[in-house]
Amino acid sequence: MDVAGKRVLVTGGAGLIGSAIVKRLIEMNADVTVIDAMLPQCGANRRNLLDIADRIRLIASDVRHPASVDGLVDGIDLVFNLAGQSSHLDSMTDPLTDLDINSRAQVVILEALRHANPRAKILFASTRQVYGRPMYLPVDEAHPVHPVDVNGINKLSGEWFHRLYHEVYGMRTCVLRLTNTYGPGMRIMDARQTFLGVWIRHLLGGEAFEVWGGAQLRDFNYVEDVADAFLAAALSDRADGRIFNLGSPEVVSLRQVGEMLVELNGSGRFEIREFPDERRRIDIGDCYCNFGAIGTTLGWRPQVLLRDGLQRTLDYYRRNMEHYT
């Protein structure tokens, strides 16, 4: 499948990953519609789409409402389904909002497709958070799921709905379980999307950033690598009905990431802090993923080293800080 001329819908398309995919689609001459509710607590930022604003249809509407979705799926060939609430802490303090976005809205989207356009392909952005505290490392797709927060439960439901609509209706759905994704376009106001955002904001602002714990091992994917994975899954029939982990061969402790950021910035410092209680009880400890299945099936593997990705991210926010704070 070639996306040139194809009609593509990107939910959450003003966010970090959504906007990276949108830019790639525009380069490939796709006909792109973005739907994004621009919720203040989520990842959307109009700056992310600035360069291509006149080449897309941007609809500021909310996938939680069937009326917002029903009219958009007709004639669509491909859906990148990235609208989500990603804050683990917010999911514990406001579980119904997390449920409505990450679980209920997925039914709204899948039902709209099933009724109007069951041959469209749809890719769902899930999270390795569904595994909970790993029983073994690296975590592969056969690892039991055991969500440790409301967000993990609702993302898991969102996954199940995509799987079910493949299994029962033969719809072309695919789920990617993302690890920590970072890069230009991410939320830096706070840690709602990734803790790296707030670290970078403080670092560039000349303040110390806080590293909670520090010993936890994690892997990270640069946003362009994640966009590549979504496009590879979109373009291959072999992804239909599948669930794939993303991940990275570079496994590092949070302390090491902090040190790398300070080094790349040329100055700065961080403080190691004990976990706040409400964060500690939903923390998953060490977690990194086996991404062999998507490698074997679709030929994907991350291309951007952590050091290079962090450098590009620092460079971006040095120039664009004002648009993200």
Add this chain to the structure above:
Amino acid sequence: MDVAGKRVLVTGGAGLIGSAIVKRLIEMNADVTVIDAMLPQCGANRRNLLDIADRIRLIASDVRHPASVDGLVDGIDLVFNLAGQSSHLDSMTDPLTDLDINSRAQVVILEALRHANPRAKILFASTRQVYGRPMYLPVDEAHPVHPVDVNGINKLSGEWFHRLYHEVYGMRTCVLRLTNTYGPGMRIMDARQTFLGVWIRHLLGGEAFEVWGGAQLRDFNYVEDVADAFLAAALSDRADGRIFNLGSPEVVSLRQVGEMLVELNGSGRFEIREFPDERRRIDIGDCYCNFGAIGTTLGWRPQVLLRDGLQRTLDYYRRNMEHYT
């Protein structure tokens, strides 16, 4: 724990299992509040509570709405959480209603408890449907979950929320995964609650009933045995944070159950039919459950033989048919 004098809330308390538990609680001198939305497509029937109507507080309200729940949990010692949508087919045609009742309302209830009354105990009625098509038999609690319909996904979410609130907040939650439950008080208008209901209505009405497939092996629990299981879980600390299967050592094919009903009734007939397409694609084939864990932990096992339970059920509906059709 003794329930005498304790304040107990039963959601879905006008349904088959809820009402059986309510009657038991009244015998044990508990102070019982029932909340039931009396939805026409669900299992509630006022007849189920007729004998004890003046000894309970019956609130016809809907657990989907926080305002309906928030005022009820204060001072409650124990919650039997049975409000649910049980039709697998309805969950496919109206997935959002199923989600709102089986998943979203569970968050409403748990959040109300967490804020007002985190020391209350709560028991959640889940289903062996979360296992999907069994990989081995009998299915134990370690069997992987793989829901094959929207109802299974939402019940699984409901379970996860109860587990999570135990793991994160230390709340006293317990999940029972029920197999086919039947008995006096069940819905017989249609197959929305159990296919046995509509079989019995046709049999007693002198019409042939339809058995879809017929070779599938299943187990069945009489409603009084299920009420026993809930009470055992309510009264023991050892149930806190646990998930238990119910089940029966009597494993029978649907054809055998049909033959048993005809024999017990003294007359009647059934027809074996091919599965309708929309039912076939969500069928799970043979399924019966290992109930060893609840036996070991709480001493529960079913007491009522299928033959005896079906006889009592036929007797009940011979006398009470008019109130259920």
